[in-house]
Amino acid sequence: MKKTIEEHAAHFSEMAADYDDSQNSEEYRACASLVVEHAAPGPDDVVLDLGAGTGAIALALAPRAKRVVGRDISEGMLERAREKAAAAGIENVEFGYGTFREPEYGGSESTRSAGPDVVVSNFAMHHLSDDEKREAIEVIAGLGPRKFVLGDVMFFGEPNPDEPFYSPEVDDPATVGTLVDALTDAGFALTAVERVHDQVGVLVAERAPIAGTAADAEAVGGDPEGDDDSPARE
Numbered sequence: 001m002k003k004t005i006e007e008h009a010a011h012f013s014e015m016a017a018d019y020d021d022s023q024n025s026e027e028y029r030a031c032a033s034l035v036v037e038h039a040a041p042g043p044d045d046v047v048l049d050l051g052a053g054t055g056a057i058a059l060a061l062a063p064r065a066k067r068v069v070g071r072d073i074s075e076g077m078l079e080r081a082r083e084k085a086a087a088a089g090i091e092n093v094e095f096g097y098g099t100f101r102e103p104e105y106g107g108s109e110s111t112r113s114a115g116p117d118v119v120v121s122n123f124a125m126h127h128l129s130d131d132e133k134r135e136a137i138e139v140i141a142g143l144g145p146r147k148f149v150l151g152d153v154m155f156f157g158e159p160n161p162d163e164p165f166y167s168p169e170v171d172d173p174a175t176v177g178t179l180v181d182a183l184t185d186a187g188f189a190l191t192a193v194e195r196v197h198d199q200v201g202v203l204v205a206e207r208a209p210i211a212g213t214a215a216d217a218e219a220v221g222g223d224p225e226g227d228d229d230s231p232a233r234e
């Protein structure tokens, strides 16, 4: 990470009021749409949005999901997201502090019992170094989602600092290969790779639910509450 979490948080809080208007590039819009399209939550799904910012993705997914949990490090961005949710009358979304490597997913009553079904992140993970991204992906896999949709600045070809999405002094994007390696090492299988631009893309990673989670119990026909008659699994 080329800036500390506190520096990134302060930077984004400063720009929170103008953030939505500044995100007008065709590539950002295409990336956000693809993340929403691939996330495709069902009415029983809980979605975790990491680096949620002012809620572009979380608020777009909320009407289709059971609940959306947005996590970010910038109180200014989170406050803007809460205002937008209230203005739109969206009640099944919650925004709070959390980082990629410590998402604080279970920090609220509504999310304590089980992991998210779908994790999404748009235009945020490139602030982490490659080692930190790998760590974050392991943490995300450990939450047991069936799907992780990552839209971000990423290199399909050679890094080119003259291209619009890459500021070497603050950004730390990975190559697509590095991200795919980290995702597959964490147990995901890549089911879609969308190239929006040579330096912007969306990766869709899916996995079987991990043993011991509520989602796993449901997937094998058991009762996540443990009060049915099916034999206990080890």
Ligand SMILES: C[S@@+](CC[C@H](N)C(=O)[O-])C[C@H]1O[C@@H](n2cnc3c(N)ncnc32)[C@H](O)[C@@H]1O
Residues within 6 Å of the ligand: 005, 008, 009, 012, 023, 032, 050, 051, 052, 053, 054, 055, 056, 057, 071, 072, 073, 074, 077, 098, 099, 100, 101, 121, 122, 123, 124, 125, 127, 128
């Ligand atoms: C470019 S904005 C993207 C916001 C939103 N996902 C969107 O698509 O508009 C990047 C966001 O990532 C957040 N962020 C940066 N580093 C982070 C970290 N380590 N953990 C969680 N969020 C982080 C910033 O605070 C900021 O809100």
